[in-house]
Amino acid sequence: MSADLLGRYVPYGSFVHKMDPRAKIAALIALMVALFLGYANYSMSFVMAGLCLVLFMALAFISHTSFLSILSSMKSLWFMALVLLIVYCLIPRSAGGTLAFYIGSLPIYYESILDALRILVRLFLMIELTMILTATTKPLDLTFALEWYMKPLGYIGFPSQEIAMTISLALRFIPTILEDVERIMRAQESRGVDFKHGKISTRIRAFVSLLVPIFVSSIMRSEELADAMGARGYDPRGERTRYKVLTFRWVDALELLFCLAFMGGCIAISVTAFDLFGLFGLTVL
Amino acid sequence: MDHRLIVRAKDLTFGYRKGEKALRNVSFELNQGRYLVILGHNGSGKSTLARILTGLLPLQGGELELFGEVPTKENGASLTRRIGIVFQNPDNQFVASSVEEDIAFGLENLALPREEMVRKVREAAKMVGMEEFLNKAPENLSGGQKQRVALAGVLAMEPDLLILDEATSMLDPKGKREVYKAIDGLRQTHPSLSLISITHDVEEALHADRVIVLSDGLKAMDGTPDEIFSKKEELKRLRLYPPFVYRLSSALKKLGIDIVPEGDLERSLSPLWR
Numbered sequence: 301m302s303a304d305l306l307g308r309y310v311p312y313g314s315f316v317h318k319m320d321p322r323a324k325i326a327a328l329i330a331l332m333v334a335l336f337l338g339y340a341n342y343s344m345s346f347v348m349a350g351l352c353l354v355l356f357m358a359l360a361f362i363s364h365t366s367f368l369s370i371l372s373s374m375k376s377l378w379f380m381a382l383v384l385l386i387v388y389c390l391i392p393r394s395a396g397g398t399l400a401f402y403i404g405s406l407p408i409y410y411e412s413i414l415d416a417l418r419i420l421v422r423l424f425l426m427i428e429l430t431m432i433l434t435a436t437t438k439p440l441d442l443t444f445a446l447e448w449y450m451k452p453l454g455y456i457g458f459p460s461q462e463i464a465m466t467i468s469l470a471l472r473f474i475p476t477i478l479e480d481v482e483r484i485m486r487a488q489e490s491r492g493v494d495f496k497h498g499k500i501s502t503r504i505r506a507f508v509s510l511l512v513p514i515f516v517s518s519i520m521r522s523e524e525l526a527d528a529m530g531a532r533g534y535d536p537r538g539e540r541t542r543y544k545v546l547t548f549r550w551v552d553a554l555e556l557l558f559c560l561a562f563m564g565g566c567i568a569i570s571v572t573a574f575d576l577f578g579l580f581g582l583t584v585l
Numbered sequence: 586m587d588h589r590l591i592v593r594a595k596d597l598t599f600g601y602r603k604g605e606k607a608l609r610n611v612s613f614e615l616n617q618g619r620y621l622v623i624l625g626h627n628g629s630g631k632s633t634l635a636r637i638l639t640g641l642l643p644l645q646g647g648e649l650e651l652f653g654e655v656p657t658k659e660n661g662a663s664l665t666r667r668i669g670i671v672f673q674n675p676d677n678q679f680v681a682s683s684v685e686e687d688i689a690f691g692l693e694n695l696a697l698p699r700e701e702m703v704r705k706v707r708e709a710a711k712m713v714g715m716e717e718f719l720n721k722a723p724e725n726l727s728g729g730q731k732q733r734v735a736l737a738g739v740l741a742m743e744p745d746l747l748i749l750d751e752a753t754s755m756l757d758p759k760g761k762r763e764v765y766k767a768i769d770g771l772r773q774t775h776p777s778l779s780l781i782s783i784t785h786d787v788e789e790a791l792h793a794d795r796v797i798v799l800s801d802g803l804k805a806m807d808g809t810p811d812e813i814f815s816k817k818e819e820l821k822r823l824r825l826y827p828p829f830v831y832r833l834s835s836a837l838k839k840l841g842i843d844i845v846p847e848g849d850l851e852r853s854l855s856p857l858w859r
Contacts, residue, residue: 309682311722438682438722469680475724476676524677527641531670532680532691532738533662539696543689543706 308475309438315551316363316436321445323552327559328433331355334566335422340575342414342585347576348566349421355562356428363436370431374424381420388416398585414585434471443468444546462536469525477518484513591615591652591746591779592638598646599633607633609802610647617745620772620780622790624813625799626824631783634799635750638781640665652745666695669739673751675731676723684710684726684734685719691742709741712774713767729760733767740771747771749782753789765792787814787828791847798823814846 311317316324335352339345360367389403389412397409434442443464450460485495493506568574577583592615599608608630615621625631636642637649640661649656651664672678681687685706692702710716713733723731732752739747749768753761769792771778782789790796796813798806800823806813814820814827817835826832830846830853837844847853 308724309722311720311725438686440681440683440686472680472682521674521677524672524674525680527636528670528672528678528735529680529690530641531639531665531668532742533666533694534690535694538694540693541696541699541702543686543693543699543702545699 308435309471310365310435312364312436314363314436316359316432319436319555320546320548320552321437321441322448322546322548323556324433324437325442325445325449326556328429330556330559330563331429332426334563335425337566337570339570340573340578342411342418343577344569344575345418346421348569349418349425352425352429356425356432359429359432363432365432365435370428370435373431374427377424377427380423384420385413385416388412388419410585439468439471440544441546442471444542444544448546459536461540465536473521473525476521477514480517481510481514484510484517589617589653590650591617591619592781593650594634594638594647595649596647597634597637597644597649599630599637599642600645601633606802608637611799611802611804612647613797613804613807615746615779615781617779618777619795620782620793622793622796622810623781623783623799624785624787624790624796624825626785628801629799630802631799632750633802635670635748635781635783638746638748639668639670666742667745668748669742669744669746670748670750671732671735671739671752673754675728675735675755678735678738679723679731682722683719684715684721684723684737687723687734688738688741691738695742705741705743709737712740712771713737714763714770727760728756729763732756732760732764736764736767744778746779746781749780749784751783751785753786754784765789768792787825790814791828791830798825811846 331352335349337348339348357367359365360370389408390406391412393409393412397411400408400410400413402408437445446467447460447464450458450464454460488506488509489495493509495503495506495510497503498506592613594614595612596610597608597612598606598610600606607628611630611634613621623631623634633642637644638651640656644656652667654660654664656664679687680690688706688709689702692705697705706719707716710719713736715730715733715737718726718730718734723734726734736752753764756764768780772780782793784790790810790813793810796806796808796810797804798813798820805823806816806819814831817827820827827835828846830850834844834846834853842857844853844856
């Protein structure tokens with residue numbers, strides 16, 4: 301079994317696991333808002349991201365989610381990081397900036413590099429925090445929570461129940477499909493397909509040999525799943541009752557209040573353009 | 586026991602593409618409490634037959650009666666609700682993220698009150714010996730355990746007819762034994778439950794009351810396991826071989842030793858030790 305944590309629920313009886321998924325989603329949104337706010341300068345953005353990182357590490361520790369597993373799940377993001385860095389460095393800066401160096405005749409500014417780093421740190425933390433949510437919340441609980449949030453939309457004919465079920469199934473099948481990918485990769489490698497070496501065009505061709513069987517197996521899986529659900533009387537528009545009932549406890553309220561207070565504090569810091577370094581008379585980028 | 590008719594199929598015909606027939610004029614009847622095994626190779630039409638019975642495929646030709654009624658648009662859903670089906674791949678039937686929630690999935694669709702669901706989930710888990718695993722996630726279960734959960738999910742809905750569509754074909758021998766044991770137990774505790782098992786495993790047919798062999802969409806053989814497995818030449822023509830206990834019995838017969846082949850090998854051989 302893969303150690304990859306991406307989207308996988310890891311059962312454990314921690315405090316974070318037991319929290320109401322509705323509170324967890326609201327808290328996640330609050331933390332993301334705090335993370336993506338615009339602050340006085342780059343340094344303040346990184347300080348706030350650092351605070352989010354501390355929160356994330358505390359959550360990982362409390363929920364007994366393996367920090368190393370989370371980090372190893374992120375290794376596939378290096379390509380995105382590289383693309384972002386190149387794009388940010390190549391975009392001409394109308395506002396100018398502090399020149400760092402030249403690549404040929406192309407000026408590279410410190411601000412471009414910092415912009416790329418800032419967005420990378422934010423994306424990294426956003427994914428990490430979401431992974432804590434998916435690792436500590438059963439997919440079906442997530443669905444209930446999403447459905448609960450989408451309930452008001454149901455009054456205007458929005459298919460909230462169907463969408464919630466689709467999301468839940470997608471989450472439930474992420475580990476299964478990842479295992480399929482791993483198995484098919486091994487099968488193709490044993491026939492001489494090389495996914496790791498050679499020219500980009502050769503590697504793209506190698507990945508096509510992975511994509512086709514993955515599509516076929518996923519379609520076959522979805523067909524059998526649809527049959528199994530249909531045979532057990534699932535009707536997307538039919539009336540359903542719930543086996544699992546969500547209960548909102550005082551600890552959930554406390555946790556939500558903490559995250560909302562954190563977000564409120566971050567908004568205040570952002571709106572007032574508060575600069576911690578300025579307080580000490582330091583000028584930073 | 587009241588042996589009322591559960592399924593009456595006459596000349597069932599179905600084709601996925603024009604001009605090609607996956608099932609051709611298949612007829613059979615199944616009484617309450619009986620165990621029917623439909624045997625055949627891949628592509629023989631046995632899964633198509635299961636899907637027609639459960640309403641997952643429409644009836645293209647022939648006549649079908651379920652529980653004494655002809656399925657129509659109006660009563661189709663209520664009739665097929667009385668039929669439970671367990672499919673081949675245990676992973677593709679696990680909808681929820683824990684055993685108890687998965688067993689409850691069908692009950693939720695029936696819109697039952699929660700208290701009733703809790704009771705039925707526990708009863709169904711007990712029937713298949715999974716009561717200790719209610720909080721477990723699918724990835725923490727073996728193939729046989731997952732398949733038993735799928736079985737419990739269907740049993741919780743209290744079907745009158747249970748169809749097992751190659752339900753053991755993806756399992757290892759231990760997983761197969763687990764599922765067979767659960768089914769044997771079920772037949773003891775629920776004698777009114779009718780069973781159709783669709784399989785290519787001849788050993789499974791030993792436990793049945795009746796066996797139908799399908800080949801290229803046609804009914805090639807029909808009878809009790811004894812009647813079917815004694816026709817060795819006909820089986821050979823259909824590229825099927827009698828179960829081990831039947832082959833052993835014929836080999837022993839040549840040596841002048843008589844045993845009666847049964848589902849349980851040990852029981853078949855027990856007269857030899859006396």
